[in-house]
Amino acid sequence: xxxxxxxxxxxxxxxxxxxxxxxxxxxxxxxxxxxxxxxxxxxxxxxxxxxxxxxxxxxxxxxxxxxxxxxxxxxxxxxxxxxxxxxxxxxxxxxxxxxxxxxxxxxxxxxxxxxxxxxxxxxxxxxxxxxxxxxxxxxxxxxxxxxxxxxxxxxxxxxxxxxxxxxxxxxxxxxxxxxxxxxxxxxxxxxxxxxxxxxxxxxxxxxxxxxxxxxxxxxxxxxxxxxxxxxxxxxxxxx
Numbered sequence: 001x002x003x004x005x006x007x008x009x010x011x012x013x014x015x016x017x018x019x020x021x022x023x024x025x026x027x028x029x030x031x032x033x034x035x036x037x038x039x040x041x042x043x044x045x046x047x048x049x050x051x052x053x054x055x056x057x058x059x060x061x062x063x064x065x066x067x068x069x070x071x072x073x074x075x076x077x078x079x080x081x082x083x084x085x086x087x088x089x090x091x092x093x094x095x096x097x098x099x100x101x102x103x104x105x106x107x108x109x110x111x112x113x114x115x116x117x118x119x120x121x122x123x124x125x126x127x128x129x130x131x132x133x134x135x136x137x138x139x140x141x142x143x144x145x146x147x148x149x150x151x152x153x154x155x156x157x158x159x160x161x162x163x164x165x166x167x168x169x170x171x172x173x174x175x176x177x178x179x180x181x182x183x184x185x186x187x188x189x190x191x192x193x194x195x196x197x198x199x200x201x202x203x204x205x206x207x208x209x210x211x212x213x214x215x216x217x218x219x220x221x222x223x224x225x226x227x228x229x230x231x232x233x234x235x236x237x238x239x
């Protein structure tokens with residue numbers, strides 16, 4: 001399978017402290033890839049460097065398709081089909097759900113796709129409600145729908161299940177699977193290991209700004225270092 005996004009020797013520092021150190025990561029076209037790691041591992045910083053919210057240190061490289069997109073602005077990446085969502089949902093709360101999706105679709109030159117996106121995201125029943133009146137889980141799905149409306153080639157989801165109940169998580173999982181069926185590549189940062197392991201083709205583990213390993217869900221969950229550094233905290237929490 002072809003590599004759609006290639007990260008090479010990506011580093012970032014804040015106040016002299018290395019937040020990311022020589023990160024290399026390949027994302028295959030059409031895949032669902034997950035990035036996991038303990039709090040403070042650098043996951044969101046890596047997302048920010050890839051998606052134009054931070055410029056990585058010199059020597060870093062972000063290759064998207066045939067383009068070197070290192071340091072590209074967010075809007076330029078979005079026009080090229082690389083978009084992201086955030087830990088904290090962003091939408092126009094004074095507008096209806098439909099108006100939010102329409103605005104995103106119109107920017108991408110696809111306003112006629114609004115109803116199809118609402119249906120695919122399971123949002124038709126909320127379409128005429130103001131975003132400010134919708135439950136938190138609906139707002140999170142709305143943010144995903146707004147990203148979907150731009151017809152992305154690659155979508156990066158930062159902790160998409162945060163604040164969702166079990167039913168909402170199942171809906172989200174179906175939405176992500178539908179994205180892949182439409183040819184979209186998906187990358188997610190996520191703490192819900194059941195969610196990750198049920199969806200992801202590959203999992204990358206980040207610890208203290210360094211890649212600990214890449215592998216299948218089965219390989220990652222069986223790795224002793226991953227269990228010690230990260231997965232063990234979930235096992236401890238269950239006892």
